Amino acid sequence: MTGWLDALIQGVLLGGLYALFAAGLSLIFGVMRLVNLAHGDLIVLAAFAILLAASKLGLDPFVAVLVALPVMFVIGLALQYVLLNRTLGRDLLPPLSIIIQNGLLQIFSADSQRLRSGAIETASIALGGGIAVGVVPLLTLLSAIAVIVFLNLLFYHTPLGRAFRATSDDLEVAQLMGIDVSRIFAIAMGLAFIVITIAALYLGLRANFDPTIGPARLLYAFEAVIIGGLGSFWGTLAGGIVLGMAQTIGARIDPEWQILSGHLAFLTVLVLKPRGLFPRALD
Amino acid sequence: MMDADPAKPTQAFGIDTAGRAPRLAVAAAGVILLVLVLLPAFAGRNLIQDMIFLFYMLALAQCWNLLAGYAGLMSVGQQAFVGLGGYLLFALTLLGGINPLLAIPIAGLVSALFAFPSALIVFRLRGAYFAIGTWVVAEVYRLVFAQFKALGGGTGASLAPSVTSSVPGIEWVKTLFDVRTPAARDIISYWLALALIAGTLAFVYLVLRSRRGLALGTLRDHEGAAASLGVDIYRIKLAVYVASAGMTGMVGALIYLQKARISPDSAFSVLDWTAYVIFITVIGGIGTMEGPVVGAIIFYLMQRYLADFGAAYLILLGTLGILVMLFAPRGLWGLISERYDLTLFPTRRRLVILTRDSDRGKVTAK
Amino acid sequence: MLLLRTRKLTAFYGDFQALYGIDTTLDAGETIAIIGANGAGKSTFVKAIAGLIQRPADSVLLDGKPIGSRAAADIVRLGVALVPEGRRLFPSLTVEENLLIGGYGRKTAWPWSLDRVYSLFPILKERRSSATPTLSGGQQQMAALGRALMSNPRILLCDEISLGLAPIVISDIYAALPQIKAEGTSVVLVEQDIVQAMKVADRVYCFQEGRLSLAGSPQELTREQIHRAYFGS
Numbered sequence: 001m002t003g004w005l006d007a008l009i010q011g012v013l014l015g016g017l018y019a020l021f022a023a024g025l026s027l028i029f030g031v032m033r034l035v036n037l038a039h040g041d042l043i044v045l046a047a048f049a050i051l052l053a054a055s056k057l058g059l060d061p062f063v064a065v066l067v068a069l070p071v072m073f074v075i076g077l078a079l080q081y082v083l084l085n086r087t088l089g090r091d092l093l094p095p096l097s098i099i100i101q102n103g104l105l106q107i108f109s110a111d112s113q114r115l116r117s118g119a120i121e122t123a124s125i126a127l128g129g130g131i132a133v134g135v136v137p138l139l140t141l142l143s144a145i146a147v148i149v150f151l152n153l154l155f156y157h158t159p160l161g162r163a164f165r166a167t168s169d170d171l172e173v174a175q176l177m178g179i180d181v182s183r184i185f186a187i188a189m190g191l192a193f194i195v196i197t198i199a200a201l202y203l204g205l206r207a208n209f210d211p212t213i214g215p216a217r218l219l220y221a222f223e224a225v226i227i228g229g230l231g232s233f234w235g236t237l238a239g240g241i242v243l244g245m246a247q248t249i250g251a252r253i254d255p256e257w258q259i260l261s262g263h264l265a266f267l268t269v270l271v272l273k274p275r276g277l278f279p280r281a282l283d
Numbered sequence: 284m285m286d287a288d289p290a291k292p293t294q295a296f297g298i299d300t301a302g303r304a305p306r307l308a309v310a311a312a313g314v315i316l317l318v319l320v321l322l323p324a325f326a327g328r329n330l331i332q333d334m335i336f337l338f339y340m341l342a343l344a345q346c347w348n349l350l351a352g353y354a355g356l357m358s359v360g361q362q363a364f365v366g367l368g369g370y371l372l373f374a375l376t377l378l379g380g381i382n383p384l385l386a387i388p389i390a391g392l393v394s395a396l397f398a399f400p401s402a403l404i405v406f407r408l409r410g411a412y413f414a415i416g417t418w419v420v421a422e423v424y425r426l427v428f429a430q431f432k433a434l435g436g437g438t439g440a441s442l443a444p445s446v447t448s449s450v451p452g453i454e455w456v457k458t459l460f461d462v463r464t465p466a467a468r469d470i471i472s473y474w475l476a477l478a479l480i481a482g483t484l485a486f487v488y489l490v491l492r493s494r495r496g497l498a499l500g501t502l503r504d505h506e507g508a509a510a511s512l513g514v515d516i517y518r519i520k521l522a523v524y525v526a527s528a529g530m531t532g533m534v535g536a537l538i539y540l541q542k543a544r545i546s547p548d549s550a551f552s553v554l555d556w557t558a559y560v561i562f563i564t565v566i567g568g569i570g571t572m573e574g575p576v577v578g579a580i581i582f583y584l585m586q587r588y589l590a591d592f593g594a595a596y597l598i599l600l601g602t603l604g605i606l607v608m609l610f611a612p613r614g615l616w617g618l619i620s621e622r623y624d625l626t627l628f629p630t631r632r633r634l635v636i637l638t639r640d641s642d643r644g645k646v647t648a649k
Numbered sequence: 650m651l652l653l654r655t656r657k658l659t660a661f662y663g664d665f666q667a668l669y670g671i672d673t674t675l676d677a678g679e680t681i682a683i684i685g686a687n688g689a690g691k692s693t694f695v696k697a698i699a700g701l702i703q704r705p706a707d708s709v710l711l712d713g714k715p716i717g718s719r720a721a722a723d724i725v726r727l728g729v730a731l732v733p734e735g736r737r738l739f740p741s742l743t744v745e746e747n748l749l750i751g752g753y754g755r756k757t758a759w760p761w762s763l764d765r766v767y768s769l770f771p772i773l774k775e776r777r778s779s780a781t782p783t784l785s786g787g788q789q790q791m792a793a794l795g796r797a798l799m800s801n802p803r804i805l806l807c808d809e810i811s812l813g814l815a816p817i818v819i820s821d822i823y824a825a826l827p828q829i830k831a832e833g834t835s836v837v838l839v840e841q842d843i844v845q846a847m848k849v850a851d852r853v854y855c856f857q858e859g860r861l862s863l864a865g866s867p868q869e870l871t872r873e874q875i876h877r878a879y880f881g882s
Contacts, residue, residue, distance in 0.1 A: 162750045166741070175722045176722075176725060177700065
């Protein structure tokens, strides 16, 4: 029995990581109606940025991420302004994904990397009954919740958030409100890059990473968004958790079935509830 | 660009699908086909193998082009059917004892059947979501096949010599061209590949010229308008998806017959069977039949001479893709055909105004 | 005092020419009506002024300066607001949020504040937290008008605000115009239904197939003239 309970708890914690992956994707879709196909590779790029800051400046990853955040924010702005604001910008994302992967391969080689933070990596909190939660996974989940809360506050309680939603609803009329759409897109992309960088921190702390793991992260992020339902940040959190639990429960049955279970859960939701578990009322 | 003679009431209109070049192109195609069939007589084994690669990449590109360029279904999951076709070939021959030549069409048929449940799931999604949905389906195939221990599980399997040598015609080829068994096998594979690509091109061409093909064009250009005209979108998309899956499955079977070795990661590789295929189609010109031909040739040349550069080569491919999309959105064939007003596979319809004396005036009314 | 001027304004939708060199003027404080049949180019005209459609750089002049090359978002900030055809409220925003977003690019907080718009259209205050698709057509039109007012425009372009509404609702909406005019706002009313527009307009322009077919004040124009200009010979 504890085995299953443990699997569920680990699933929720894993879900926190997936929710972080998904939040950036959700944000970009929520403003630009665009599925960022390079999303996974950008997470990996951010992980390497943190790695670079950590190793070159001798910083702990938790500090190095603070260095990487503004850098990634600027890269996000630049990417939006230079490449993606063009009419066919979204079509450029797949080749961009290939370029990022192989660029990282050229620079860093295909070696597995890891973000090292010392004792905290193995620290855990005992919950009794033989179940323990790792401190890093717990932090991941808490960070995910914090990001989701922040995004909700931003979108639904600030003028910028209103502008985001208006632009997403009707690009033309948004301009009639005096909204500079290019600027709004760039800010959204910059914010997404910040979320991506936070996700990258926890990705790198939790497991090994290398330049080729991007596409799989995109799939998990995407699955989490769809399971949760489009248009809702809390839905994205829920979707991530459902995906995480599906994977850990599948792994409990047979370790080789972990990822497959996630895919099957996604496809099941797609067939039974195509709009996701918690979709926004209107779309 | 209308004929400036509107007041005459006896004007009639006709539909003409012939462009400027096709008669010449038909003759040229005949010659090319003949040369290709006879190629093994004077080409070395390396060239034959290269041509096999070119043919099957072109076939995959034509299938993807039909899906995405005409029916508007941007799939990133065609590798599902390549792998399925490959594994079916292995299963049918190794486990079922069926002759490889027969196994290829069976693989295609079964792939087409598998396309139905796939479609049911992924057709609930649109645009980029559809794309990723197809990718997830392909991943499911990959992970499931990795569980089949009978076919090698995660590490894969090889085709036994008894199977590879049971392809009919090997002895005849050996005598005819005075070559050894492996070369003879390649030559047979080459003819199979040639037959497949010829069949694929013919099939795509006939579909596009048919009434359904006209509907396909409207789907690509404006789905909303198509729906309002009574075009049964779902049915057509399903038909295209299934047909494409079937053809892709056959190509997959051929590919793995020729490679004689399969593994889940190879058979369901996004890079090999989707990314490269999309590259070929986009570089050449999406939405035209000639485009993938141009793209496949360019890609083949790049693979041949540049693939050794590894990651740098892929960066080059990506950059080239971006440049073409930015500056030549209709692909390289698009540039050529616009410049010289050329069409080799005439599938567009033109409205023709017939004069009173029934002389065919080739005036195109836009 | 001349506020807005269009000079040889042309506009295309792809290959199709929708406007053939339109010359109009708008003085400060004026209300002009743009009338004409369906497809005559009236909407295209105001969209071109608002910057949603490409037009020649010097074909639209505000305060004597050309604004033809300015983007739509800039033109709002210059004080020209468009109430778009079909209202086009933002479905993800509540009524109040729609009004607030109208003020996103405004330079001054006066004369139209949120409270002032609510006093102009009290029903909007009642429904301030509702999702806009749940409003009736007339209420949506009021919200759209209020949203445009929130940018404190000097020129208010109204594209078919009576479209699809019952006559009594149209009267309610037009009843708000005097207050808007009292603030010194110049109003351009594009209408297919001539009656209401002619009642409040100082001058009328009639469009026909992308060209100006008639111009003058409602008093001096006869019914026959208008009929001919509207429908053609």
